[in-house]
Amino acid sequence: xxxxxxxxxxxxxxxxxxxxxxxxxxxxxxxxxxxxxxxxxxxxxxxxxxxxxxxxxxxxxxxxxxxxxxxxxxxxxxxxxxxxxxxxxxxxxxxxxxxxxxxxxxxxxxxxxxxxxxxxxxxxxxxxxxxxxxxxxxxxxxxxxxxxxx
Numbered sequence: 001x002x003x004x005x006x007x008x009x010x011x012x013x014x015x016x017x018x019x020x021x022x023x024x025x026x027x028x029x030x031x032x033x034x035x036x037x038x039x040x041x042x043x044x045x046x047x048x049x050x051x052x053x054x055x056x057x058x059x060x061x062x063x064x065x066x067x068x069x070x071x072x073x074x075x076x077x078x079x080x081x082x083x084x085x086x087x088x089x090x091x092x093x094x095x096x097x098x099x100x101x102x103x104x105x106x107x108x109x110x111x112x113x114x115x116x117x118x119x120x121x122x123x124x125x126x127x128x129x130x131x132x133x134x135x136x137x138x139x140x141x142x143x144x145x146x147x148x149x150x
Contacts, residue, residue: 007062014058014081018050021085025092035149040142053132057081060128064118073117073125076110083107087139097147104140111136 027043061077068074083106091100111133118126 003066006065007059010058010062010065011055014061015051015054017081017085018054021088022047022050025088027092030095031092034146037142037145037149039145049135053135056128057084057132060114060118060125063122063125067122073114073121076114076117080107080110080114083110091143097143097150101140101143101147104136104143108133108136108140 057077057080061074061081064071064073064077083103087100087103087107090096090103111129115126115129115133118129
């Protein structure tokens with residue numbers, strides 16, 4: 001029972017936190033006016049993709065927490081969540097495209113470090129971060145392109 005409760009807590013924190021930040025820092029007129037690269041996806045795609053990724057992030061974090069709550073992998077997991085939650089306010093609220101690129105780049109490095117840290121001890125948790133790493137790499141490319149174009 002305690003494992004189920006902790007899983008629910010991880011899901012609520014990650015999905016709830018991501019959705020809350022996303023709803024407060026939605027793209028606005030500033031974002032609409034930016035020049036964007038041809039590969040910029042439509043706005044509607046972001047919410048479903050992030051929701052799926054947040055489920056994977058939460059489950060990977062829960063698995064890591066159960067295995068070693070104070071270990072290096074858990075610290076990397078927590079760091080990536082902070083960076084993840086930081087990006088939208090930096091980009092959409094503060095309009096700091098360059099700083100957002102630094103945040104998303106640090107996020108990608110932290111995600112990859114988490115994959116490396118969990119690869120041997122919890123391969124499923126590591127694999128859960130692979131699509132996340134791919135999406136964040138794409139987000140970093142998109143962020144860099146917007147920076148160059150604007």
